[in-house]
Amino acid sequence: MEQILLKHTRPGRCLSFDEYRSAGGFGALAKALGKMTPAEVQQNVIDSGLRGRGGAGFPTGKKWSFVPRDLPGPRYLICNCDEMEPGTYKDRVLLERNPHLLVEGMALACYALGVRHAFIFVRYGYEQAAENLRSSIAAAHSSGFLGDNILGSGFTLELGVHQSAGRYICGEETALINALEGKRANPRAKPPFPAVKGLWGQPTVVNNVETLANIPAIINEGPLWWKSTAATPEAAGTKLFCISGHVVNTDCFELPLGMTLGEIIDGPCGGMRPGSRFKACIPGGASTPYFTDAHRDVSMDFDPVAKAGSRLGTGGIVVFDQSTCMVAVTLNLIRFFARESCGWCTPCREGLPFVRHILERIESGRGEAQDIEILREHVQMLNYAFCALAPGAMGPVEGLLNHFGDELREHISAGSCPFKGDRLP
Numbered sequence: 220m221e222q223i224l225l226k227h228t229r230p231g232r233c234l235s236f237d238e239y240r241s242a243g244g245f246g247a248l249a250k251a252l253g254k255m256t257p258a259e260v261q262q263n264v265i266d267s268g269l270r271g272r273g274g275a276g277f278p279t280g281k282k283w284s285f286v287p288r289d290l291p292g293p294r295y296l297i298c299n300c301d302e303m304e305p306g307t308y309k310d311r312v313l314l315e316r317n318p319h320l321l322v323e324g325m326a327l328a329c330y331a332l333g334v335r336h337a338f339i340f341v342r343y344g345y346e347q348a349a350e351n352l353r354s355s356i357a358a359a360h361s362s363g364f365l366g367d368n369i370l371g372s373g374f375t376l377e378l379g380v381h382q383s384a385g386r387y388i389c390g391e392e393t394a395l396i397n398a399l400e401g402k403r404a405n406p407r408a409k410p411p412f413p414a415v416k417g418l419w420g421q422p423t424v425v426n427n428v429e430t431l432a433n434i435p436a437i438i439n440e441g442p443l444w445w446k447s448t449a450a451t452p453e454a455a456g457t458k459l460f461c462i463s464g465h466v467v468n469t470d471c472f473e474l475p476l477g478m479t480l481g482e483i484i485d486g487p488c489g490g491m492r493p494g495s496r497f498k499a500c501i502p503g504g505a506s507t508p509y510f511t512d513a514h515r516d517v518s519m520d521f522d523p524v525a526k527a528g529s530r531l532g533t534g535g536i537v538v539f540d541q542s543t544c545m546v547a548v549t550l551n552l553i554r555f556f557a558r559e560s561c562g563w564c565t566p567c568r569e570g571l572p573f574v575r576h577i578l579e580r581i582e583s584g585r586g587e588a589q590d591i592e593i594l595r596e597h598v599q600m601l602n603y604a605f606c607a608l609a610p611g612a613m614g615p616v617e618g619l620l621n622h623f624g625d626e627l628r629e630h631i632s633a634g635s636c637p638f639k640g641d642r643l644p
């Protein structure tokens with residue numbers, strides 16, 4: 220299996236700047252600045268089929284094309300490393316092992332977009348990642364890959380690291396922009412989209428860490444080679460899947476995009492733990508509807524996962540075995556989302572705590588038959604919240620209703636949780 224992002228790295232160790240250079244690092248930037256126009260770099264990204272790895276899967280080259288070329292004043296690139304979605308830890312792994320790939324990817328993106336100042340918004344608590352980035356940026360500066368007149372090309376770029384004060388909503392791109400401006404981190408109305416009016420009112424592209432870290436390989440090896448590293452002709456590139464739960468190997472794996480769920484679980488994950496049978500999984504981070512055994516043949520790529528009723532999201536897969544109470548899992552997730560609601564709009568501020576209350580009632584054996592319908596209504600209602608946090612929060616509830624209705628009804632009719640005392644240690 221082709222390794223693009225984790226190549227040359229190993230767990231628990233950060234690749235040094237010199238090691239990255241010896242492995243060809245910053246060769247893509249030298250190639251682009253020496254031989255390619257910004258428009259050619261952008262075209263390579265379009266041709267690669269790269270889709271954003273931050274959750275929504277929006278085509279990266281297309282997003283870049285929304286930045287107006289003729290607007291006066293600066294434009295910005297922001298790398299989103301907020302990564303607070305439960306079950307997702309891929310960006311941390313990448314930055315703890317090879318922060319230089321992101322620095323080079325950002326330099327290429329900035330060259331394509333005409334950006335001179337870019338920022339990396341790092342999750343509160345990701346101290347090692349932030350430190351690695353700062354030292355990589357300093358080393359890139361002293362080697363002439365950042366700063367004024369990079370490699371004599373006339374292109375100038377400064378990168379800054381900003382550490383978040385720590386809320387999940389800061390990962391939403393417009394809330395992130397508010398946070399970076401020193402304002403309360405609530406989302407902004409869209410349109411205008413950040414590509415037109417973002418940081419300090421100027422055109423701004425927000426991209427995920429993994430998205431940007433793929434760009435050096437696209438430029439070095441060519442967009443068609445990069446695309447072909449996927450498992451199916453429809454998919455493009457590799458993907459970092461971070462796995463947790465009841466499987467033998469829980470780790471962050473770089474795998475061809477489009478492998479089936481079953482292939483991922485039986486292959487790199489080493490199958491289920493002894494005594495465990497697969498019951499369900501969160502396929503793409505905490506805000507995605509569950510998959511069950513019936514989904515083992517789904518190709519883990521954006522469109523097939525959506526067609527099967529969920530989202531590829533961040534690629535954070537959490538696997539549950541037969542001993543898991545799916546009502547308890549959903550309650551646990553809803554507690555997180557209700558706590559992290561920014562409080563800006565009423566459906567989310569009031570609705571998520573109410574959904575938490577209903578689930579608490581059901582899990583503790585005090586549920587009533589009409590609670591199931593109330594949950595269903597809230598899945599619909601929260602689609603009309605101001606930002607994507609609330610519909611995302613209801614993803615697991617939707618999965619619970621669609622695939623584990625019997626389990627819900629059993630809690631209500633028995634007046635207790637049928638799984639109590641049946642959990643693995």
Ligand SMILES: Cc1cc2nc3c(=O)[nH]c(=O)nc-3n(C[C@H](O)[C@H](O)[C@H](O)COP(=O)(O)O)c2cc1C
Pocket residue numbers: 270271272273274275276277279282299300301302303304387388389390391392393425426427428430431606607608
């Ligand atoms: C509540 C919420 C949290 C988010 N958290 C993150 C995050 O931590 N990292 C991220 O890259 N995108 C996150 N996103 C998605 C961003 O808004 C944005 O779509 C993404 O950074 C764009 O990058 P991409 O196109 O490279 O995927 C979040 C979205 C929402 C609604």
Ligand code: SF4
Pocket residue numbers: 388405406559560561562563564565567568604605606607608609
């Ligand atoms: S949906 Fe929730 S997180 Fe989003 S703006 Fe409304 S209150 Fe804030």
